[in-house]
């Protein structure tokens with residue numbers, strides 16, 4: 001709740017508003033703004049309510065090539081390219097210390113777009129929010145929705161503006177795009193912690209970090225560390241975003257000395273240390289914890305969740321914004337159809353849920369094993385027999401929803417992974433023990449913080 005709202009004098013609830021909108025979208029991040037824009041362009045009366053005011057900082061700066069056609073559809077592709085750094089690949093440490101292996105986006109199974117963009121999210125989110133406004137959406141900022149109530153005709157949402165005044169909206173349909181705040185997930189008790197993933201992060205914007213050379217200068221670089229992994233994302237104006245994703249214990253022990261801890265950790269990572277040139281933190285040093293979860297239901301009568309409001313897993317493959325944009329496109333089509341023909345709601349929602357789940361499942365298996373010794377080997381020496389490397393690059397590029405030869409190749413990759421595990425049982429068991437250690441750690445963290453759900 002806004003601090004101002006918390007301090008407000010008790011005020012009378014607002015009168016029940018008329019059914020002024022077809023759709024109320026709560027949350028003005030990429031998922032919410034894209035859903036609202038698409039619905040308004042289909043002639044729907046849409047309100048988009050955001051608790052903050054753009055531009056505002058947000059994490060999630062590395063985008064995926066498969067999002068570029070979605071930006072095109074929204075009419076913002078060129079504008080997104082202008083505010084970002086072009087990313088042509090993702091690099092991971094190779095087996096030789098100091099060297100790295102690049103997964104180039106030109107090497108996908110079905111070339112769609114050979115590059116993505118890395119952005120300051122305050123710029124991207126402001127652009128998408130403004131696009132919604134231009135499309136005719138009634139955009140409201142500095143206003144937090146606190147609860148929703150469904151009735152026979154629609155939904156009523158109430159909350160407070162930053163100045164403490166009560167607000168209420170009525171619409172025929174609700175889109176929950178509130179990100180990790182999970183408005184409906186919390187209100188309906190649907191949110192479940194995911195204990196299998198890393199669940200804390202410490203990140204900041206830096207100066208003094210050298211980029212890769214030539215066509216690789218915009219690459220995202222990923223480094224493994226004992227307790228997790230580190231991202232290095234080149235942003236405009238010489239800024240680099242660096243973040244550590246790790247178990248909750250690591251950050252808890254480091255509270256109070258985060259800046260020096262992060263700088264020390266980076267200086268000890270082979271391959272990254274050589275890229276540091278008197279690194280300085282120039283902004284947004286932040287920690288976040290307990291963030292992996294999924295909701296047990298993501299749709300219902302007159303409502304749908306989009307993006308992080310439905311689920312969030314470890315961000316190692318930078319898929320979050322892409323998942324939110326894809327969900328936005330599909331949710332907007334669904335809601336538009338259902339407003340005309342409510343009888344179709346259940347069937348369309350079933351398809352939506354299936355597709356969203358399939359997308360997350362495609363990356364989930366890889367994320368869970370990313371630090372396992374066999375996975376390190378396979379990522380360090382990618383081979384393209386049966387075009388397996390291209391299938392992996394397709395997944396890294398965000399090709400999460402099509403089949404087109406990707407699925408069987410990823411299954412084959414998994415078989416190869418298990419065969420390597422059998423050949424190196426000791427290493428494989430070490431990987432399993434490492435994953436279980438993390439699960440136990442997260443259980444212990446839960447026990448310490450009962451409200452963690």
Ligand SMILES: Cc1cc2nc3c(=O)[nH]c(=O)nc-3n(C[C@H](O)[C@H](O)[C@H](O)COP(=O)(O)OP(=O)(O)OC[C@H]3O[C@@H](n4cnc5c(N)ncnc54)[C@H](O)[C@@H]3O)c2cc1C
Pocket residue numbers: 026027028029030031032049050051052058059060061062063064143144145146177178179180181182183201243288291306307308309315317318319320321322324
């Ligand atoms: C450490 C970390 C690193 C990440 N790195 C990447 C990355 O490199 N690439 C990537 O693609 N993704 C990354 N992500 C994920 C990415 O941040 C999200 O997946 C993405 O922002 C989801 O978009 P969204 O629109 O669903 O939610 P959000 O972008 O979170 O937007 C939700 C909006 O809703 C507003 N809101 C919330 N509650 C309310 C309310 N009650 N009333 C009104 N407004 C409300 C919020 O203020 C916010 O603006 C990362 C995440 C983390 C935690």
